[in-house]
Amino acid sequence: QKEVEQNSGPLSVPEGAIASLNCTYSDRGSQSFFWYRQYSGKSPELIMSIYSNGDKEDGRFTAQLNKASQYVSLLIRDSQPSDSATYLCAVKEGKLIFGQGTTLQVKP
């Protein structure tokens, strides 16, 4: 069965620090990788997508993909309390599969 694994957390970081969120996946044929942010009681919101090995940066967010290791990560620089949310990793190979999410807490 295809799986996407994330540490549920919570991951707690101080304001201004770098938050590192990790995700592993089981299907080597996976083509696309997404990070969604979900505030409590709200809908998931796409924040990053990455399709090839390496890093992709967008503002304070950097997605990193290593297909050989079947590993995708999200770095949030200069973390803010408003970044406190659950971050869902999603992997697509035909079907889109979500991890259970990592809860991030940014302490002022």
Add this chain to the structure above:
Amino acid sequence: EAQVTQNPRYLITVTGKKLTVTCSQNMNHEYMSWYRQDPGLGLRQIYYSMNVEVTDKGDVPEGYKVSRKEKRNFPLILESPSPNQTSLYFCASSLMTGYNSPLHFGNGTRLTVT
């Protein structure tokens, strides 16, 4: 504004009383899908549709029905709701099923079945 609209946002009902949750998108997306989200279980796909009149089961389809008569609408039907269907439901759509088409989610429907 491009969006996926679900209604209602909150719904409390009793066991066995048929209900429909509506979903509409204004982005001309081909692909639409329903998910339920439960604590500890994450997002699980109920049904999906790749185009008009084309629907298929996801991971947890039991107790649910869908239809796709028009491209923009994809209602979720619970013919005889049961308490184990109490959950947070999301409708989502994407332009196509290709690998670089991310999902856009509606605001969610919190359903309670007593």
